[in-house]
Amino acid sequence: MTRGASGRQVSAFQWLANWLLVGGWCVLVYALCAGCQRAPPRRDDVYPPPDTLAFYKPYAEQCVTETGVSVAAIKRFSDQDIFEDDQKLKCFMECMFRVSNLTDAKGEVHLGKLLDTIKPEYEDLALRMGAKCMKAKGKDLCERAFWYHKCWKTADPVHYYLIGP
Known part of the structure; x- marks a missing residue:
């Protein structure tokens, strides 16, 4: 028997159970707070690179027309959730992968071609972002393309x- 915070006697089992419960709540609160304090996406005068955005803008316009996606959905995925x-x-x-010739017929990203489109100062960043995103999963090409984007965004939000229009 040990004495609890209130001074009354509690068994070692009760004491341990209380501490585990308190510890569990602390972990839960920490996890929730960590999610709330996620850093916002970087959006400034130099990032995303304006010349990259300008280069891909015609492709994005073509793909918006082809797929009927809303610009709001593109922006939401890019900047929010x-x-x-x-x-x-x-x-x-x-469509963006296809028209920019960055994937093969199975929807696998050509890493070399992708890196050729990235400014040298951002190559290390891109490699770290994509390190765990090498083998796409999905039942069709659209699902596989989404898998890459979800993986990249999860790796480095x-x-x-x-890129949108």
Whole structure:
């Protein structure tokens, strides 16, 4: 028997159970607070690189027309949250890969071609972002394209961006 905070006697089991309960709540509160304090995506005069955005803008316009995705959905995915219920957005992502010739017929990203499109000062950032995103999963090309974007955004939500029109 030991004495609890109130001075009354409690068994070692009760004491341990109380501390585990308190510890569990602390972990839960910490996890919730960590999610609330996520850094916002980087958006400034130099990032995302304006010349990259300008280069891909015609592709994005073509893919918006082809898929019917809303510009709001592109912006929401890029700057806010990951959501999986927009098939048009997923197919927009596939279209962007296809028209810029960055994927093969199976929807696998050509890493070398992708790195060729990235400014040298951002290559290390891109490699770290994509290190765990090598083998796409999905039942079709749209799902596979979405898988890459979701993986990249999850890996580095601060530097991830989805190019839109």
